[in-house]
Amino acid sequence: MVHNPYALVADRPEGATALPGAAFTDPAVFEAERDRVFATGWLPVARESELSTAGDFRSATLAGTPVVVTRDAAGDLHVLSRACRHRGLPVVEGSGNAGSLNCPYHLWRYGLDGRLLSAPAMERSEGFDAARCGLPVIHHETWGGWIFANLDGEAEPLGPRLTVLADRLAAIDPARLVTAATLTYDSPWNWKVMVENFLESYHHIAAHAGSLQISNPGLLTSASSDDALFTILENPPASPDFGSFVVGGVFPATLMFFTEGEAPFGVWYELDAIQADRFTLRIHLLVPPELAAIPEVVAEFEQQVRAVHAEDIPVCEGVQAGAGSRLYRPGPLSHLEAGLWNFHRHLSACFAAEA
Numbered sequence: 001m002v003h004n005p006y007a008l009v010a011d012r013p014e015g016a017t018a019l020p021g022a023a024f025t026d027p028a029v030f031e032a033e034r035d036r037v038f039a040t041g042w043l044p045v046a047r048e049s050e051l052s053t054a055g056d057f058r059s060a061t062l063a064g065t066p067v068v069v070t071r072d073a074a075g076d077l078h079v080l081s082r083a084c085r086h087r088g089l090p091v092v093e094g095s096g097n098a099g100s101l102n103c104p105y106h107l108w109r110y111g112l113d114g115r116l117l118s119a120p121a122m123e124r125s126e127g128f129d130a131a132r133c134g135l136p137v138i139h140h141e142t143w144g145g146w147i148f149a150n151l152d153g154e155a156e157p158l159g160p161r162l163t164v165l166a167d168r169l170a171a172i173d174p175a176r177l178v179t180a181a182t183l184t185y186d187s188p189w190n191w192k193v194m195v196e197n198f199l200e201s202y203h204h205i206a207a208h209a210g211s212l213q214i215s216n217p218g219l220l221t222s223a224s225s226d227d228a229l230f231t232i233l234e235n236p237p238a239s240p241d242f243g244s245f246v247v248g249g250v251f252p253a254t255l256m257f258f259t260e261g262e263a264p265f266g267v268w269y270e271l272d273a274i275q276a277d278r279f280t281l282r283i284h285l286l287v288p289p290e291l292a293a294i295p296e297v298v299a300e301f302e303q304q305v306r307a308v309h310a311e312d313i314p315v316c317e318g319v320q321a322g323a324g325s326r327l328y329r330p331g332p333l334s335h336l337e338a339g340l341w342n343f344h345r346h347l348s349a350c351f352a353a354e355a
Contacts, residue, residue: 005029006348009341013225016341018330021323023347024190030276036350037252038063042141042148042158044254044270045069045079047284049145049178050095055112058095061273062151066090067138068101069147072112079140079149080114085133101135110135145175145286146254146268158250165230165248172246172264174256177286180298183306185281185313189320191253191274192343194281197316198247198255198269199223199339201235207315211308215242223339228346231339249339251346263288265301277320283309 005023010016022029046058051071058069059082066082068091082090084103091103091110100117101110108119114135122128139153144166148158159166187194197203204218212218216235224232233247248256255269266286273280283305291297322328333340 003029004351006344006351009344009348013333013335013338013341016333016337016344018333018340019192019344020330021325021328024192024320024323025277027276030190032351033347034063036353037347038274039151040155040350040353041252042150042155042250042254043252044146044250044268045140045149046147047145047179047268047286048077048142048147048175051077051147053097055097055099056095057092057098057101057112059090059093060270062149063274065151067149068092069140069149070101070112076113077140077142077147078113079138079147080110081136081138083135084108085116085135086119091135108133113137144169144256145177148254161229162250164227165232165250168232168246169248169258172258172260172266174258174266174286176288177264177266178289178292179284180287180292181285181302183283183285183302183309185283185309186278187281187316188278189316190277190323191271191279192347193316193319193323194269194271194279195249195253195255195343196340197312197319198257199231199233199249199343200337201233201247202334202336203315207311208308211311214238216245218336221336223336223342225338225342227342228349231342233339249343251343252350258286263291267305 003022005020043062045060045067046069050058051069054071054073056071060067068080068082070078082092084091086106086108089103089105091101109117111117114137116130116133139150141148141158143159201218201221204213215238217238220236222234229251231249235245237244243259243261245259253271258264258266268284268286270282271279272282285301
């Protein structure tokens with residue numbers, strides 16, 4: 001039986017501690033997370049604005065599961081397995097627009113709803129039934145402009161469980177924002193290092209001393225700790241000369257940030273192709289449609305986001321290295337890290353459900 005690194009998560013935020021090193025370094029823990037955390041949860045696979053036209057598709061890999069999101073000719077969205085029902089090769093990569101999904105191995109052709117449309121030279125196969133060889137359909141739901149998928153199809157509906165977060169973001173209206181640019185980073189650390197870094201602004205005082213700490217001091221921030229599915233992190237400004245921003249985290253791995261004001265800007269940190277010790281990070285820049293068309297505005301926002309993430313990279317790499325040390329012992333968390341405790345409670349509940 002796999003070691004459960006979440007068994008000792010405190011029942012009160014005042015008693016919270018960091019996670020043990022095994023949570024970040026043990027491959028067996030990650031394999032268990034695939035089944036207990038990722039397969040059972042809601043994972044973002046795309047923004048609705050990325051699939052605005054019939055035929056649009058976008059690929060992703062959810063903790064080892066290749067999927068594709070499509071919009072068919074009737075305008076309906078579908079989330080499908082990308083693994084061909086013949087011999088498993090992904091039928092599509094990347095994103096684009098197409099009338100069907102065609103496996104590049106033996107030309108099995110699927111509709112955008114997953115139905116098998118044709119398969120060459122299968123007439124002599126006794127076991128072949130086109131109606132039973134479609135791409136598996138994955139349960140999905142839209143919220144806030146995102147398309148979420150649930151791999152095992154058994155999760156409770158997402159929207160009703162996010163009403164508090166939706167109310168907090170109502171003035172921002174995330175669904176209205178569009179993707180103006182995407183920044184891609186190979187990230188050689190465990191996925192939870194990124195989630196934890198995103199959900200606390202305590203580290204502004206050091207890692208972002210010359211940037212975010214000036215505008216939004218870490219010691220002024222606060223995080224919610226009263227819901228097991230999401231956390232809200234408030235970042236008030238140092239003075240009226242600066243603006244506030246809000247961070248949201250929907251567990252296990254949906255990370256969002258929004259400025260506040262008449263023209264809010266946002267980011268979505270997409271954790272794709274997650275492995276035990278690395279993942280691909282795509283930072284999607286979300287802006288109002290009218291501003292997405294202004295290159296100078298997008299370029300300035302991109303420069304700001306790149307600069308902040310450049311400050312996060314060495315601390316994330318350092319945490320991964322430190323967590324792997326035989327001398328590492330997890331210490332107590334600050335009240336400024338209540339969002340981490342909330343995240344840890346979610347992981348603990350996922351593992352307990354499979355006990």
